[in-house]
Amino acid sequence: MQKSWWKILGAVLVIYSTIAGLLLGVPHLDILNETIRNLYFHVPMWFAMIVLFSISVFYSIKSLMYTNDVYDLKAVEAINAGIIFGVLGLITGAVWAKYTWGQFWSFDPKQNFAAISILLYFAYLVLRNAIDEEQKRAKISAIYNIFAFPMMVVLLFVLPRLQSSLHPGNGGNPGFNSYDLDSRMRMVFYPACLGWILIGYWIYTIRFRIRSIEHQTN
Amino acid sequence: MQIANQVKQLIHKEMLLEWRSKYALNGILLYVVSTVFVCFLSFVSVPEKLTWNALFWIIMLFASINAVAKSFLQESKGRHLYIYTLVSPVALIIAKTLYNSLLMIGLTLIALLFYTLVFSFPAGADMGMYLVATVLGSLSFATIFTMVSAIASKAGNGGMLMAILSFPIIIPVLIVLIKLAKNAIDGLDRSVSLDDIGLLAVINVLVMAVSLLLFPYLWRD
Numbered sequence: 001m002q003k004s005w006w007k008i009l010g011a012v013l014v015i016y017s018t019i020a021g022l023l024l025g026v027p028h029l030d031i032l033n034e035t036i037r038n039l040y041f042h043v044p045m046w047f048a049m050i051v052l053f054s055i056s057v058f059y060s061i062k063s064l065m066y067t068n069d070v071y072d073l074k075a076v077e078a079i080n081a082g083i084i085f086g087v088l089g090l091i092t093g094a095v096w097a098k099y100t101w102g103q104f105w106s107f108d109p110k111q112n113f114a115a116i117s118i119l120l121y122f123a124y125l126v127l128r129n130a131i132d133e134e135q136k137r138a139k140i141s142a143i144y145n146i147f148a149f150p151m152m153v154v155l156l157f158v159l160p161r162l163q164s165s166l167h168p169g170n171g172g173n174p175g176f177n178s179y180d181l182d183s184r185m186r187m188v189f190y191p192a193c194l195g196w197i198l199i200g201y202w203i204y205t206i207r208f209r210i211r212s213i214e215h216q217t218n
Numbered sequence: 219m220q221i222a223n224q225v226k227q228l229i230h231k232e233m234l235l236e237w238r239s240k241y242a243l244n245g246i247l248l249y250v251v252s253t254v255f256v257c258f259l260s261f262v263s264v265p266e267k268l269t270w271n272a273l274f275w276i277i278m279l280f281a282s283i284n285a286v287a288k289s290f291l292q293e294s295k296g297r298h299l300y301i302y303t304l305v306s307p308v309a310l311i312i313a314k315t316l317y318n319s320l321l322m323i324g325l326t327l328i329a330l331l332f333y334t335l336v337f338s339f340p341a342g343a344d345m346g347m348y349l350v351a352t353v354l355g356s357l358s359f360a361t362i363f364t365m366v367s368a369i370a371s372k373a374g375n376g377g378m379l380m381a382i383l384s385f386p387i388i389i390p391v392l393i394v395l396i397k398l399a400k401n402a403i404d405g406l407d408r409s410v411s412l413d414d415i416g417l418l419a420v421i422n423v424l425v426m427a428v429s430l431l432l433f434p435y436l437w438r439d
Contacts, residue, residue: 064432064435119385119386120386120387123383123385123386126379127373131373136439140436143369143435143436144383146432147365147369147428150425150428151386151390154421155390159390159393159394162394162397
């Protein structure tokens with residue numbers, strides 16, 4: 001009970017943000033209308049992904065410094081869990097885009113760059129599969145992971161700001177902060193972010209434990 | 219001081235090897251020339267500005283992957299071991315990156331020259347700025363592809379992996395480059411492009427710093 005308080009917190013926060021996100025009042029804006037509620041589901045996915053990829057880079061650095069199988073397993077499982085959230089972020093974004101921009105995929109810079117940054121991590125998984133020898137795989141994939149991380153940051157946070165994008169917060173469009181003048185949305189948004197990050201971390205720990213049991217039995 | 223000396227020796231060695239076989243230089247030149255010629259035959263007329271720019275960068279992208287990939291992939295394991303015993307890994311990655319940068323700058327300028335001979339340079343374009351874009355582009359290609367080719371060669375399954383690993387990394391750079399080059403072609407004021415030049419410089423410095431930090435781990439088997 002004492003060790004699993006954060007799991008309960010994560011679950012409660014996600015359930016709260018889902019119910020409150022669909023029921024509580026939101027500001028009424030043109031074009032957006034009720035789709036503004038997607039903020040509670042779309043944005044936390046990316047936060048969870050960034051946190052998981054950061055964890056992965058942290059363990060990649062550790063696995064380079066001290067040769068240990070555990071760090072490598074942690075790094076790869078953090079990426080596996082992060083990719084799930086990245087794909088969910090793309091899907092929630094595409095569904096939202098269908099009702100506001102008119103198309104699931106309108107080749108908006110933000111969409112393209114997000115897809116490319118997911119591709120970066122698929123390349124990481126392909127690289128892992130290409131190497132048979134275990135220690136070599138740990139070392140080379142850790143190096144590629146650290147090398148790719150700054151590029152992912154550039155792709156997601158720098159480049160979309162330089163191009164004209166329809167995405168809120170980019171290209172002169174109003175971002176999140178200008179919507180919630182009555183701060184009703186903050187009451188749901190911040191718990192949603194924290195909740196999904198905790199759930200993401202939980203998924204990662206479960207995956208890691210399964211992986212390490214498999215590793216030991218082999 | 220010792221590292222500077224080693225870097226000088228390594229670059230000298232690379233140039234000597236290249237000069238003896240002239241394999242990479244001639245091969246890549248032939249590649250660029252024939253690609254441009256094929257494009258000329260298929261386009262018939264001179265394409266419009268946007269296509270002109272995109273075509274040039276696509277040709278350069280594939281030419282540079284082929285040119286830089288050989289820097290680690292072509293060398294045998296035995297030679298890797300021999301170099302490992304002689305020089306420090308930092309000296310090696312600096313030397314390879316510098317040599318590849320020089321190679322890429324030369325190659326890109328020759329390719330641009332030939333390209334403008336076949337497809338005339340768009341009217342009203344800022345030639346100086348376009349040259350800056352091509353030089354920056356060759357530097358970025360060299361720094362990124364050198365490190366990725368080192369990773370791919372250590373993973374031991376050459377060309378295929380090189381393409382998979384390098385494309386997602388090079389795409390952001392390529393997008394900024396194409397934007398910068400397009401500004402130059404449209405003849406926009408130079409102050410407009412300063413942001414892009416800064417971003418490219420930052421990406422290059424970042425990639426170089428990460429390479430210097432990571433390469434010693436990669437090199438030690």
